[in-house]
Amino acid sequence: MKSDTDSGQNNKKALIYRARIVALFLFVFAIMVFGKLIQVQYYAKFKGKTWAEYAEKNDLKLDTIPAMRGSIFSSDGSLLATSLPYYYVGFDTKVADSTYFYDNVDQLARLLVKNFGENTFDGYKDKLIRYRKSKSKRYLRLKNKEIGYLEREKVKEWPFFARAKKGGGGKFEMIYKRYKPFSPMADRTIGGTDPKSGRGYIGIEASFDKKLEGKDGINWVELVEGGIKIPVGDNLNIQPETGKDIYTTLDMTFQDMAEIALRRKLTEAQADFGCVIVMEVATGEIRAMANLTKRPDDKYEEVFNYALAGSTDPGSTFKLPTMMALLEETKMDPNKVTVNTGTGSIRFRGLSINDSKRGGHGILTAAQVFEKSSNIGVHLLMQRYFFSKPDKYLGYLKQFHLTEPTGIHMKGENPPYIKNRSSKQWNNYSLTFMSYGYEMRMTPLQTLAMYNAVANDGYWVRPMVVREIRSAEKVEDKILPYVSEKPICSPETLRKIKIMLEGVVEHGSAKNIKTDLYRIAGKTGTAQKLINGVHTAGKYYTSFAGYFPANKPKYSCIVIIDTPRGAKENYLLYAGSVAAPVFKEVADRIYAHDVSIQKTQKDTTSGEDKLVKWAGRTSxxxxxxxxxxxxxxxxxxxxxxxxxxxxxxxTKWKSRTIESKDIPDLQGMPMRDALYILENKGFRVTFKGSGKVVGQSLPPGSNKSGLKTILLTLQ
Structure with missing residues (x-):
């Protein structure tokens, strides 16, 4: 017992001894730092003066030196946003000795006229000499606007700048400007920085601002007239640290496809705004996020991120969770359970419920209710199975991850609004309205996450737009996909709902986008817009959400077109005619681009030699x-x-000229290259078949017809 006590006391003494050693070391270190500061301030000299003497004159101060902001990259390493250095060209007229100054001032003035042209030769020369002789002025900027790096390298060879280190007086004030090579593509998603503070204020720039901004340095600067700060000396006291680089999941090829298709339809439909999101099913990685808004000049620009913050009634795309809740609760066979939707209009507690088809659908199976998007049919099924237990239905919505935000690593996501029975807004009609997508608020991303879960065999995946954070080439943080541990529904419900989603395209409300190349599964949504508290016919928020290829889903996608106009008939303003075709156009282009999802072609060649022709990029x-x-x-x-x-x-090779012709010869090219060339020339492309281009509806050469739509035949 005594030995244990002695051992404890010895340990205590050892700890106290070590603490005293550390304290002594820190004290000595502090004395050394203090001594260094005294030495620098009162004994170290710059231009014949100590730093303390400068400080007494109040023209020398410590100032922050902005760090270079980190860059943002796409999924394939393409640069999406970076900071480029720019320079104000300045001149301290009193640094050079008199002989050098007057020997070279004429040459400097001539160079300024030739390269900057903001004054005449005499004007430049007189101003330089005037500042030289002035008692109150000494420093002037030689150009009102900043110059780039290459121009700076040329200026460094000028007199006064070439001998800057030896007292020439030439100065460069460096600033950083944000540059986005793909702008305006994905502008709202990539985001922007405040010109004054340099901080990110929207998009990825804002969401990852702390990582991107780096750490500012500290250096002595001399304050001159006009409040301009001139760095003093060559060595910074504390070097700034460059910000981290952000590697996103965005694919700019997909982004381009999405924006082209969306812009075309918005322009055609004179719509207010639109949105397209393309997401990889298994990982939740967002490949494209396009948001376009109609401006006063009738052009469409990225102004608002509808994908994240555009909360509204989703409309009939919400019939997916409603039908899944019905299947989970009843285990019904949707091909055997029927309802009578009548002539297309019924009354419920004084409320009129209508279907879009004139004359109605009559008797429908539950599967047909979904495929034909019958509001009456959904209401009747809800009345039969959930009106007596509304909390059960609301519980399923929570189970499907619809009551919480997706949690995407970006600022600005609006949370969903799904009413419950404790809400003051709950009424006798709420269950009916909610069942087909009214009296709620959801963003396109939240809707897409639900459809993506179905495509992913029932496992909900969090959408993600950033994959890695790097410092130079070192990966400092890797954001891994989040996949729910449990599926959102039973395998049997999943099997049934997948068949019904395919049925929408095969013979339902989106049969116009059916294609023989691959199968699409999805659902249309047409919601009347709430204007002055009233849902207004003719003003629609249209959408199509789904995934492809349906047999082995790799991508999910949602398209939003708000307030389409110009159609003679109302049905031409519905989602099947407006949003669904954009989905197909985007899906077609992705299918042509991504060979991993294309059908394997059977080898029909014989053993004999056969002439093979092809074309493409030389590289x-x-x-x-x-x-x-x-x-x-x-x-x-x-x-x-x-x-x-x-x-x-x-083997024979022959260069093919593309730029000089209105319509290039595309024979032998893969669809990817043909699409790129034609869309850059302003053509709308449709195609049939798969493989290489073997035919084109507009012959190579001059476009005498003036047509801007071209059909490609692939084989």
């Missing part, structure tokens, strides 16, 4: 040729090349 064909050990391409080949081969020793 791609060079890699293919080297891999297949074909004859090398000509060294002077242009950007695109056509090739033919009948055997390895019989």
């Amino acid at each position: 791609d064909l060079k890699v293919i040729g080297e891999e297949l050990k074909l004859a090398p391409l000509p060294e002077n080949a242009q950007e695109y090349t056509a090739g033919s081969v009948i055997a390895r020793n019989k």
Whole structure:
């Protein structure tokens, strides 16, 4: 017992001894730092004066040196936003000795006239000499606007700048400007920075501002007339640390596809705004997020992020969770349970419930209710199974992850508003209205997350737009996909609802977007807009949410078109005619681009030699040729090349001119290259078949017809 006590006392003494050693070390270190500050302030000299002497004159101060903000990259490493250095060109007229000044002032004035042109030769020279002789002025900016890095390198060779370190007087005041190479694409998603503070205020720039901003440095600056701060000396006291780089999940090829299709439809429909989101099913990685708003000049720009913050009644896309709740609760066979929807209009407690089809649908199965988007049918099913237990229905909505935000790592997501029975807004009609997407608020992203969960075999995935945070090439933080541990519904419900989602496209409200190349599953949504407290016919918020290929989903997508106009008939303003075609156009382009989801083509070639022709980017064909050990391409080949081969020793290459023709020759090109070329020339592209281009509706050469739509035949 005594030995234990002695041991404890010895340990205590050892700890006290170590603490005293550490305290002594810190004290000595503090004395050294204090001594260094005294030495720098009162003994170290710059331009013949101590720093204390400068401080007494109040023209020298410590100031922050802004850090270079980190960059933002796409999923393939393409630069989306970065900070570029720019420079104000300044001149301290009293630094150079008199002989050097007067020997070189004429040459400087001539260079200023030639390169900057903001004054005459005499004007520049007189001002330089006037500042030189002035008792109150000494420093002036030689150009009102800043210059770039390459121009700065030229200016560094001018007199006064070439000998800046030896007392020439030439100065560069560096600032950073944000540059977005793909702008205006995805502007709202990438975000922006405040010109004054440099801080991010929207999008990824704001959401990851702390990571991007870096750490400012500290340096002595000299205050000159006009409040301009001139760095003093070459070495910064504390070096600024560059911000971290953000690597996103965005694919700018997909973004381009989404924006082109969305802009075309918005313009055609004279709509107020629109949104497209493309997401990878298994990971929740967002590949494209397009948000376009109609401006006063009738052009469409990225002004507001509807994907994150555009909360509104979702309309009939919400029939998906309603039907899933019915299936979960009743275990019904949707092909055997029927309701009579009558002639398209019924009364319920004084309320009129209508279907969009004139004359109504009559008797429908539950599956047909969903596929044809019958409001009456959904109401009757809800009345039959949930009116006596509304809390059960609301519980399913929570189970489907519809009552909470998605939690995407971006600022600005509006939370969903799903009423419960304790809400003051709850009334006798709430259950009916909610069942087909009214009296609630959801964003397009929240709706898409629900459809994505169905595509992902019932497992809900959090949408994500940032994949990694890096410092230089070192990965400092990796954001992994979040997938729920449990599925949102039973396998049987999932099987039934998937068939019904495909049925919408096969023979339901979106059968106009059916394609033989691959299967689409999804649901239309047409909600009357709430104007002055009244849901108004003819003013619609249209949407289509779904996934593809339906048999093995890789991508989910939602399209929003708000307030389409110009149609003679109301049904032409519904989602099936407005939003669904945009979904198909985006899906078609992704299908043509992503070979991993394309159907495998059977090899029908015989063992005999056969002439093969193809065309594409020269860089791609060079890699293919080297891999297949074909004859090398000509060294002077242009950007695109056509090739033919009948055997390895019989390969022919020929450069193909693209830019000089209104309509280029696309024969032999893959769909990806053909789409890129034509869309950059302003054509709307449709296609049939798969493989390489074997035919085009508009012949190569001058576009005498003036048509801007072209049909490509692939084989």
